[in-house]
Amino acid sequence: MESSRVVIITSRNVLSASGIPEPKIVLRMLRKGLELLTGVSKAEDGLSAFFKPGERLGIKVNTIGRRALSTLPETSVTLGLWLGQTILREDNIIIWDRTNEELKDTGYKLTDARGSLRVFGTDSRGSGYTEEPLVNRSIGSLFSRIQAEMIDASISLAILKDHGLAGVTAGMKNYFGAIHNPNKYHDHHCNPYIPELFETSLIREKHRLTILDALKVQYHRGPSFNPKWAENCQKFILSSDPVAADAVGWKIIEDLRARKGLPSLKEENREPVYLFTAERLDLGQATLNNIKIVEEEI
Amino acid sequence: MDRRDFLKCSVTGCGLLLTAESGGRALAALAAPAAKLSRVEAKYYQKLPDREIKCDLCPRFCQLGDKERGFCGVRENQDGKYYTLVYGKVCSYNIDPIEKKPFFHFLPGSAAFSLATAGCNLSCKFCQNWQISQMRPEQVQNIDLPPEAVAEQANRYNCPVIAYTYSEPVIFYEYMYDTSVSARRRGIKNVVVSAGYINPEPLADLIKVVEAIKIDLKAFNQDFYTNYVRGELQPVLDAIKQIARSKVWLEIVYLVIPTLNDNPEEIRMMSRWLKNEIGPDYPIHFSRFHPMYLIKNLPPTPVSTLEKLRDIALEEGLHYVYMGNVPGHPAESTYCPSCGKLIIERYGYTVKKKGLSGNKCQHCGQTIPGVWS
Numbered sequence: 001m002e003s004s005r006v007v008i009i010t011s012r013n014v015l016s017a018s019g020i021p022e023p024k025i026v027l028r029m030l031r032k033g034l035e036l037l038t039g040v041s042k043a044e045d046g047l048s049a050f051f052k053p054g055e056r057l058g059i060k061v062n063t064i065g066r067r068a069l070s071t072l073p074e075t076s077v078t079l080g081l082w083l084g085q086t087i088l089r090e091d092n093i094i095i096w097d098r099t100n101e102e103l104k105d106t107g108y109k110l111t112d113a114r115g116s117l118r119v120f121g122t123d124s125r126g127s128g129y130t131e132e133p134l135v136n137r138s139i140g141s142l143f144s145r146i147q148a149e150m151i152d153a154s155i156s157l158a159i160l161k162d163h164g165l166a167g168v169t170a171g172m173k174n175y176f177g178a179i180h181n182p183n184k185y186h187d188h189h190c191n192p193y194i195p196e197l198f199e200t201s202l203i204r205e206k207h208r209l210t211i212l213d214a215l216k217v218q219y220h221r222g223p224s225f226n227p228k229w230a231e232n233c234q235k236f237i238l239s240s241d242p243v244a245a246d247a248v249g250w251k252i253i254e255d256l257r258a259r260k261g262l263p264s265l266k267e268e269n270r271e272p273v274y275l276f277t278a279e280r281l282d283l284g285q286a287t288l289n290n291i292k293i294v295e296e297e298i
Numbered sequence: 299m300d301r302r303d304f305l306k307c308s309v310t311g312c313g314l315l316l317t318a319e320s321g322g323r324a325l326a327a328l329a330a331p332a333a334k335l336s337r338v339e340a341k342y343y344q345k346l347p348d349r350e351i352k353c354d355l356c357p358r359f360c361q362l363g364d365k366e367r368g369f370c371g372v373r374e375n376q377d378g379k380y381y382t383l384v385y386g387k388v389c390s391y392n393i394d395p396i397e398k399k400p401f402f403h404f405l406p407g408s409a410a411f412s413l414a415t416a417g418c419n420l421s422c423k424f425c426q427n428w429q430i431s432q433m434r435p436e437q438v439q440n441i442d443l444p445p446e447a448v449a450e451q452a453n454r455y456n457c458p459v460i461a462y463t464y465s466e467p468v469i470f471y472e473y474m475y476d477t478s479v480s481a482r483r484r485g486i487k488n489v490v491v492s493a494g495y496i497n498p499e500p501l502a503d504l505i506k507v508v509e510a511i512k513i514d515l516k517a518f519n520q521d522f523y524t525n526y527v528r529g530e531l532q533p534v535l536d537a538i539k540q541i542a543r544s545k546v547w548l549e550i551v552y553l554v555i556p557t558l559n560d561n562p563e564e565i566r567m568m569s570r571w572l573k574n575e576i577g578p579d580y581p582i583h584f585s586r587f588h589p590m591y592l593i594k595n596l597p598p599t600p601v602s603t604l605e606k607l608r609d610i611a612l613e614e615g616l617h618y619v620y621m622g623n624v625p626g627h628p629a630e631s632t633y634c635p636s637c638g639k640l641i642i643e644r645y646g647y648t649v650k651k652k653g654l655s656g657n658k659c660q661h662c663g664q665t666i667p668g669v670w671s
Contacts, residue, residue, distance in 0.1 A: 064365055099436075123436065133428075133592060140592040164350075164363055181432055183371040184421045184528070187358070221348050224364035259402065 003292045004241035004285040006192050006248045009033040010092045010297040014215060021074040021215055027082055028298060033238040036294050047087040050208040050233035051153055056092045058151035062159045062174050063106040064096045070106045071157050071213050080117045095119045096146045098177045113253030121147055125235040127181045137196045142178035147202055154206040160214040160249045162222035166190040167265045168253055171210035172198050189270060196280035210245035214235035219256035231256055243284025244291045247275050320329035328448035335435050336385035341472055342374055342500050350376035356419045356468055356495050357533040358625055370469040371434040372417035384415035387440040389430050390464050393455055395647040399463060399491050402581050403668025404510045404547050406642060407649040411452035412550045414464035419495050421528040423592040424555055431465040445477035449484050463491035471500060478507040495529050501540055510547035513538055517559040518568035542576035547669050554599045554607060556586045565607045569614035578617045580666040584608055585622035
């Protein structure tokens with residue numbers, strides 16, 4: 001089996017003293033990460049591996065944790081502007097999540113203006129959800145029209161967190177924010193719901209890249225922000241394999257837990273077993289032995 | 299909105315609910331759309347360390363961190379306190395005949411002021427009202443209708459009954475409870491249409507303020523509850539027994555879905571269980587399924603299947619076995635279990651009391667259980 005490539009890129013200076021990412025360093029990290037992921041010397045040259053000019057891109061962020069623990073605009077807007085200046089048109093890029101309120105509370109300025117990066121939630125006028133549920137195996141959901149109709153390609157720009165029910169929430173679970181009924185899919189450790197949702201055509205056929213925001217990682221008592229168990233890791237994790245990216249995220253959380261003297265997720269009976277289901281569904285690699293991890297610090 | 303502008307269905311404006319509402323009376327719009335969700339502290343939960351909570355309302359016992367919602371989608375942990383977001387936030391209301399709930403032994407022919415909020419603590423793949431039950435409250439249009447206003451409106455429209463129905467009243471428990479208390483003060487009765495997925499303590503408290511509960515028993519095996527309902531059978535059976543032990547009137551509905559829960563032997567076992575555990579006198583309605591929501595690949599239930607299952611339940615000794623969603627069928631009507639004569643004739647939701655005198659069969663004097671006045 002061919003191994004999946006996952007890049008971990010670290011910078012000790014990306015977060016300010018108050019914990020806010022510095023956009024210039026964010027961009028340097030993401031560019032370096034893409035270079036290592038695609039094997040090119042200039043990140044712009046690697047973008048064609050993921051996107052075609054003219055495509056409409058959705059950057060799905062995670063803002064449930066508001067300003068304290070979310071994908072901040074300092075990260076996502078930086079990424080969006082760069083992609084808009086390189087391979088895609090700026091107004092073909094939507095940074096989005098479930099609600100405008102969550103986005104605003106996280107510091108986003110909502111906009112749907114022609115000619116610029118667009119930022120809005122599924123509850124915006126003109127968005128909303130599809131009318132008929134899409135069924136895949138055990139799930140059935142309405143999808144955000146942003147995911148279903150307004151984009152051709154998707155980046156899951158998710159926050160890496162411990163999750164009391166799923167074990168770990170990262171790039172795949174981020175798409176729970178693309179459906180109308182995520183509350184129905186949290187039992188049984190969110191398994192098999194996370195992979196079965198990802199497997200739907202509206203996600204699997206559009207997903208191109210996972211970028212895990214591990215700048216500040218909640219390694220215990222997540223997904224809510226609990227500063228006692230949050231660590232400034234100052235990392236991004238990038239992969240075109242959505243399962244491998246999350247599996248590496250899981251390892252980072254386990255390493256942090258071990259370092260802090262906490263039991264493993266397995267010992268707490270909340271391993272993210274959905275990753276192994278995802279592997280069985282051929283969505284990617286969950287076994288670390290099959291993942292090539294490339295780490296670099298800038 | 300002008301009073302002449304009638305809302306024939308829910309404020310969600312969804313077509314399917316319009317169909318479901320077609321037996322009801324049109325109702326004037328009551329209020330402007332609600333701007334915000336409610337923030338009323340929930341009953342029945344425990345505070346845990348690190349701002350987590352554990353909900354004790356239903357058998358799911360959702361344990362949630364800050365800003366997370368329960369399976370129902372309408373209760374949220376906000377900084378370690380648990381809130382209902384739908385208190386007084388009605389997404390669907392109408393005046394329906396009580397037979398539509400269905401209650402056949404509870405004030406026949408009465409008008410029931412019927413209402414619902416968004417949300418449900420189950421996830422039935424065949425849900426007939428999924429556009430409200432499987433939604434979060436912010437995904438539907440709500441109006442503000444506080445408990446006092448519900449009772450006032452019921453009075454205004456000459457409804458002797460308020461029905462908590464359409465979605466799953468358990469998830470708007472606090473609102474239902476307070477409305478029931480308010481309605482009782484005005485002499486209005488309260489009925490609950492539920493799947494019975496509720497814990498004993500909240501059910502015990504609810505029983506004190508309502509007059510009747512209809513339970514949707516979805517099947518008589520756990521596999522069905524696992525695969526098509528996403529819940530457990532046993533708590534529902536426990537709720538049925540708990541209600542039957544109380545003074546609250548009980549009726550049971552069993553939606554028959556072809557090939558999924560129409561096994562005759564299972565119906566026989568269920569009928570025996572009902573007779574043994576709660577006695578033969580609580581009505582059971584075998585209702586006809588129509589393809590809906592996530593199950594669209596099955597046909598409507600053949601009438602012959604319903605007839606067969608009804609025969610089995612009667613053979614097992616249940617006294618009042620009805621068929622639902624088959625207008626004009628003789629099994630919509632009530633027959634005296636003693637003399638076999640027609641007591642209440644029904645066609646759809648139209649009722650003619652023919653052979654009932656008080657609570658007795660006019661023909662033979664047999665007591666017919668129910669709430670008749």
